[in-house]
Structures are given as C-alpha cells and as structure tokens.
Amino acid sequence: MDLILINGNVVTMDTNNKKAEAFAVKAGKFVKVGTNKDVLELKDDNTEVIDLKGKTVVPGFNEAHMHLLNSGYNMHKIDLNGAKSIKEVIERSKKYISMKKPQPGEWILGFGWNQMLFEEKRNLTRNDLDQISTDNPICFIRVCVHSAATNSKAIEIAGITKDTPQPVGGKFYRDENGEPTGIFSETARYMIYDMIPDAGVNEIKEMIMDAAKVASGYGVTSVQTDDFEAMPGKDWRKVLKAYSELVEEGILPVRIYEQCLLPDMGRLKEFLDEGYKTGQGDEYFKIGPLKLLTDGSLGARTAYLSEPYADDPSTSGIYVFSQDELDELACAAHEGGLQLVFHAIGDGAMRQCFKAFEKAQNHKFKEDPRFGIIHLQITDEFLLEEFKRQNVVAYAEPICLNNDIHMAEDRVGKERAKVSYNYRTLFDSGVHVSISSDWPVDSVNPMKNIYVGVTRKDYDGYPEGGWNPEQRLTIEQALYGFTMGSAYASFEEELKGSVEDGKLADFVVLSEDILEIEPDKIQDIEVEMTFMGGKLVYSKA
Structure with missing residues (x-):
C-alpha cells in the first residue's frame, strides 16, 4: 500500500458512505475507505x-469552467483588479512602466479594471490611457474579459478609424465625432488582440504552470478550462502541444478537460x-466540449437580454451569433x-x-449528450424549467x-x-449543477465561492441575511x-468527484470542518494539503 490516512473527518461525497475516518491509496487510486481498523489492515x-488528527478531508475541487492559460498570462500583466479610480489605473501603470522599462513600440498589457468600482463611474478611454504612454500601444482587459480599453497608439496600429465598419458579433465604441473611444467589446476585441505578438510553446507552458500552482494551492485538482483563444495568435495546436509536453513531463498539478473555443466553421472543421x-486523452488531459460564447457580460452590458437593459434602454446587449449560425x-x-x-x-x-x-439532437440524436450552459445568470421561469426538460447541465x-x-x-x-x-x-428541481469560478474573472478559491453560494453575501458580508436568501x-x-x-x-463521475474505492485519489485537507463551521466563516477556511493521484502537490507547511 502506498499511502494511508487515518483519524480524519472524511467527507466522501459518496451517497452510500458519506463519512469515513480513514482511507488507503495505491497506484494513484483509493482502494479502501472506512474505519482506521479496516484501513490499517x-x-x-x-x-x-499520515495521521490527520481530526482534520477534514474532501474530494479535490473540480472547476467546471475557468481560463487557466489566460489566468497565467494575466500574471505577467499590470494588475488592475480593485482599482478604485481611473487615476489609480494610471498610477499603477506608470509604476509598472518605471519598473519594467518597456522598449518604444512594445505592448503594455493589463487586466482586471472595472468601471463599477471607479469614482468616475465611467469606462476608460483612449485619452486616459494616452496619459500612460503615447509611444507604446496599450490594451487593458476588463475584469469580465468581454471588453478591452486601448490607447491611441493601439488604435493606430490596428488601423481603426471613424470609417472602420463594426465587426459582426461585437462593437467598438465611438465618441460624438465618430472617432473610436478606445473601448472594444466582444468580437471587436480581436481587432486589437490580433496586433499583439503571440507566445511560444515554452512561454505557454510557463503560464499554464504559474496558474496551475495557484489553483492547486486552493485545493483544485481538476479544471475544465477554455484556453484556445486565451492569448494573441489563437493557435489551438500550440496550446495542445504545450499541454502534451507538460503531461509527458509529469509536472502538471491539476487534471485538464479542455473546453475547445472554436468560434467559426473554418476552425471547427x-x-x-x-x-x-x-x-x-487520459486522466491528466482530455479533449472536452466545443465551447462557444453566445453573448457578453452583464457588467459591460453586452450580455444578450430578451428585453432592454433597465439602466440603458438603448441596448439589449450583443448576440455573437445569429440563430442559424449557432x-x-x-x-x-x-x-x-x-x-x-x-x-x-x-x-x-x-x-x-x-x-x-x-x-443538434434533431440532427443526430444521442442518448446522453450532456450539453451545458455556462454562467446562466439572467434567467426566468421558462429557462429554469428548460434546464430540466432538456437535461442540460447548469455550470453555475x-x-x-x-x-x-x-x-x-x-x-x-x-x-x-x-x-x-x-x-x-x-x-432542488433535479438539474445537474456544477460549480466553477470563471477564473480570472473571479477568485479561484473554492472557499470563497462556496461562502457566496451558501450565504448569498459579498466578501464583506453584504447584505445582512443574504440577497434573495431563498436561493441560498x-x-x-x-x-x-x-x-x-x-x-x-x-463524463467523469465514475473516475473522480468522491473519496470512493477505485476512483482517482484526488483529495484536500482543510483547516476546519466545512460542514460544521458557521457559514459566514467558510471563506476563512484554508487548504492545508492538496493531493492528486495520491501524491502531495501542495502543502501549506
């Protein structure tokens, strides 16, 4: 036997054996789950x-949707998360430039701004970013990743003028004179992104590993990740090669199910x-679904609504595809x-x-296609029932x-x-529900995600009692x-997801009993150890 853990509070997620105090691991899989006595035999x-001394163990967390490569890519950009004003964005950027000293013409990239947090309560503009540099093209991606702000140099390099037509499925914004303001949403972002130099396979591997180590530190052992258009170049072959090499090297601390973003018929074919x-693929990397973005984000008012936005009746958002195209x-x-x-x-x-x-089902019927919708934020009673009727997975x-x-x-x-x-x-209606973070849009820390889901409060505890608390x-x-x-x-419920005989030994040791702690304190729980395939891949100590 390779590994035995005893004296634990093991939350198995196995409906036939919900709690255990010990388990054994051999060749990367659980082989016995039960009492100390049974397992120690x-x-x-x-x-x-390993003596757990009463610590709580849960199965490894499985992120049903995130952007692993993009999260690693963003670690190499200016961090604009939490900026409270446009002035702060400019100050952070100037500080970054003074440290990094980019060459004239080199792209300056940033991620995480959110105009909802700004004192000015408006989007960034090219004029704001021109205060940072007029020699270097700048592209700052909004926290939702559905919009980007640029300076005049970037717009010039992309060849965009007041006469440039709008792209299908996207929009760049114009001022009262018809000139681009610097904001590009949905497919319009690629008018800028396509100008940014792409990365090589080794750089992609480094970015994947940077992000994977962070995720592993929060107890994430599996990620279903959308990576094909995570960075300039949009070269899915390069991304697959990077993952193939990482798997061959045996160093990935998370398992991958690639959500393949192929948004046009040419690339899909x-x-x-x-x-x-x-x-x-194998237990370390698998090809997942076709992933498509059918609309934008609520924060950028590009999510496609059936009725106009209450706070901007001039728009209902952006639909990326016509129904026929989709x-x-x-x-x-x-x-x-x-x-x-x-x-x-x-x-x-x-x-x-x-x-x-x-x-699609009428075109070619399949018994268990497991179609899914990611985000599913603005719903109504018809849509909530449609998830059940069509047996569609809700990626909440x-x-x-x-x-x-x-x-x-x-x-x-x-x-x-x-x-x-x-x-x-x-x-409660029996829909298959998975949970994820959409990292880097939100934190990859499952404890924060679970806390918000259970309390319906923000990180600061607002509102008291929770927002629409009946949905806790x-x-x-x-x-x-x-x-x-x-x-x-x-399609991996027989392979992972519970501490159960025969399944992959992916599990997490927590600092507190998540089932007994006060809900308001869930976000303070820490991951002490993460194991993937019975091997320690993260230790707080």
Missing part, C-alpha cells in the same frame, strides 16, 4: 501513514478533420463527436442555446454574486433579478457541485 512495510473528439456550429460539432457547452449570461442568449441544442458560478449583488437589479430590474441567479431552484445553497449542495457535479459535467 492494508498497511505494509512500504506504506506511508480543421479541428474535427484532425480527428479530435470529446473524451480523447445551429450550424452546434450540429457540426455534435455530429463530429464534440459535447456542446456554451457561454450564456443573458436570457436572450440562453434561449438561443436551448434552440441550438434541440436542433455563485461567486459572481460578490460583484453582481451590487449591479443586477440596476441592470435588469428587481422583478427579473428575482428569478435570476436561481441556483437553489435548479438544484446548502453546504452539501455547494460541495457536491464542486466535486461530483463537475465530474458529471465532463
């Missing part, structure tokens, strides 16, 4: 024994023609062997997704409420907000969504 001279299908991509991917998992934040976008899923992100609590009612009105973010309704998850539901629910989303 398997001990031999080569067994490492290339991918399918090379023989890729959902589920190909149907065509869905049918081609479904027939070609790819699962379908689509980003949709607005109720209008979700309606498009459900229609496309039905079209409770952590988004840390910000959206302060914005949702302004954006969509109190009545629509009441039937939005209805995660408890989905769980139980702690058990939140844990299930982060373990078995996410494993189900990737």
Whole structure:
C-alpha cells in the first residue's frame, strides 16, 4: 500500500458512505475507505501513514469552467483588479512602466479594471490611457474579459478609424465625432488582440504552470478550462502541444478537460478533420466540449437580454451569433463527436442555446449528450424549467454574486433579478449543477465561492441575511457541485468527484470542518494539503 490516512473527518461525497475516518491509496487510486481498523489492515512495510488528527478531508475541487492559460498570462500583466479610480489605473501603470522599462513600440498589457468600482463611474478611454504612454500601444482587459480599453497608439496600429465598419458579433465604441473611444467589446476585441505578438510553446507552458500552482494551492485538482483563444495568435495546436509536453513531463498539478473555443466553421472543421473528439486523452488531459460564447457580460452590458437593459434602454446587449449560425456550429460539432457547452449570461442568449441544442439532437440524436450552459445568470421561469426538460447541465458560478449583488437589479430590474441567479431552484428541481469560478474573472478559491453560494453575501458580508436568501445553497449542495457535479459535467463521475474505492485519489485537507463551521466563516477556511493521484502537490507547511 502506498499511502494511508487515518483519524480524519472524511467527507466522501459518496451517497452510500458519506463519512469515513480513514482511507488507503495505491497506484494513484483509493482502494479502501472506512474505519482506521479496516484501513490499517492494508498497511505494509512500504506504506506511508499520515495521521490527520481530526482534520477534514474532501474530494479535490473540480472547476467546471475557468481560463487557466489566460489566468497565467494575466500574471505577467499590470494588475488592475480593485482599482478604485481611473487615476489609480494610471498610477499603477506608470509604476509598472518605471519598473519594467518597456522598449518604444512594445505592448503594455493589463487586466482586471472595472468601471463599477471607479469614482468616475465611467469606462476608460483612449485619452486616459494616452496619459500612460503615447509611444507604446496599450490594451487593458476588463475584469469580465468581454471588453478591452486601448490607447491611441493601439488604435493606430490596428488601423481603426471613424470609417472602420463594426465587426459582426461585437462593437467598438465611438465618441460624438465618430472617432473610436478606445473601448472594444466582444468580437471587436480581436481587432486589437490580433496586433499583439503571440507566445511560444515554452512561454505557454510557463503560464499554464504559474496558474496551475495557484489553483492547486486552493485545493483544485481538476479544471475544465477554455484556453484556445486565451492569448494573441489563437493557435489551438500550440496550446495542445504545450499541454502534451507538460503531461509527458509529469509536472502538471491539476487534471485538464479542455473546453475547445472554436468560434467559426473554418476552425471547427480543421479541428474535427484532425480527428479530435470529446473524451480523447487520459486522466491528466482530455479533449472536452466545443465551447462557444453566445453573448457578453452583464457588467459591460453586452450580455444578450430578451428585453432592454433597465439602466440603458438603448441596448439589449450583443448576440455573437445569429440563430442559424449557432445551429450550424452546434450540429457540426455534435455530429463530429464534440459535447456542446456554451457561454450564456443573458436570457436572450440562453434561449438561443436551448434552440441550438434541440436542433443538434434533431440532427443526430444521442442518448446522453450532456450539453451545458455556462454562467446562466439572467434567467426566468421558462429557462429554469428548460434546464430540466432538456437535461442540460447548469455550470453555475455563485461567486459572481460578490460583484453582481451590487449591479443586477440596476441592470435588469428587481422583478427579473428575482428569478435570476436561481441556483437553489435548479438544484432542488433535479438539474445537474456544477460549480466553477470563471477564473480570472473571479477568485479561484473554492472557499470563497462556496461562502457566496451558501450565504448569498459579498466578501464583506453584504447584505445582512443574504440577497434573495431563498436561493441560498446548502453546504452539501455547494460541495457536491464542486466535486461530483463537475465530474458529471465532463463524463467523469465514475473516475473522480468522491473519496470512493477505485476512483482517482484526488483529495484536500482543510483547516476546519466545512460542514460544521458557521457559514459566514467558510471563506476563512484554508487548504492545508492538496493531493492528486495520491501524491502531495501542495502543502501549506
């Protein structure tokens, strides 16, 4: 026996054996889960024994949707998260430039700004960013990743003028004279991104590892990640090569299920023609679904709503695809062997997704396609029922409420907000629900995510009693969504997601008993150790 852990409070997530005090690991899998006595009978001279001294163990957390490569990429940019004013953005940027000393013409990149936090309560403009530099092109990505702010140099390099037509599925904003303001949303972002030099395979590997180590430190052992367009170049072959080399080197501290962003028929056909299908790979890396973005974000008012925004009736957001375009991509991917998992934040976008899923099944019926919708923020009673009717996986992100609590009612009105973010309704109605963070948009720390889902409060404890508290998850539901629910989303519920005989030995040791602690203190729980395949990949000590 390779490893035995005893004297634990093991929360197994196995419905037939919910609690245990010990378990044994051999060849990377759980082989016995039960009492100290039963498990210690398997001990031999080569067994490492860890005394948990009453500590709580849970299965490794499985992030059902995030952007691992982009998170690592952002670690090499100016950090604009939490900036409280445009002045602070400018000051942080100037400090970065004074330290890094970029050459004239070199791109200056930043991530994380949010105009909702600014004293000025407005978007960044090219004029703001021109105060940072007029010699270097600048591109600062909003925290939601659906909009970018640029300076005049970047706009000049991209060749964009007042006469440039708007792209399909996106928008760049103009001032009263018709000149670009510097804000680019949805597909318009690529007018700028395509000008930024791309990275090589070794750089991509470094960025993946930077992010994977952070995730592992929070107890994440599996990630379902959208990486193909994480950075300039949009070269999915390069991304797959980077992962292949990391797996071969045996150094990845997380397991990967790649959500393949291939947003046009040309790229999708290339991918399918090379023989890729959902589920190909091994326990360390697998090809996942076709992932498409069907709309934008609520914060940028680009999420596609069925009715205009309450705080800006001039817009209902942006739909990235027409229904025919989305149907065509869905049918081609479904027939070609790819699962379908689509980003949709607005109720209008979700309606498009459900229609496309039905079209794909009518085109080629499959018994268990496990279609999914990521984010599912602005819903109504019809959509909540449609998840159940079509058996679509709900990729919920409770952590988004840390910000959206302060914005949702302004954006969509109190009545629509009441039937939005209805995660408890989905769980209780029997919908398959997974939980994720959308990192780097929100924190990759599962304890913060679970805290928000269970309390319906922001990190500061607002509002007292929780926002729409009838939608609070139980702690058990939140844990299930982060373990078995996410494993189900990737067809891996027989392989991972619980501390159970025969499953991969991915588990986490916590500083507190998550089932007994006061809900308001969940976000303070720390990860003490993370194991993947029975091997220690992170230790707080």
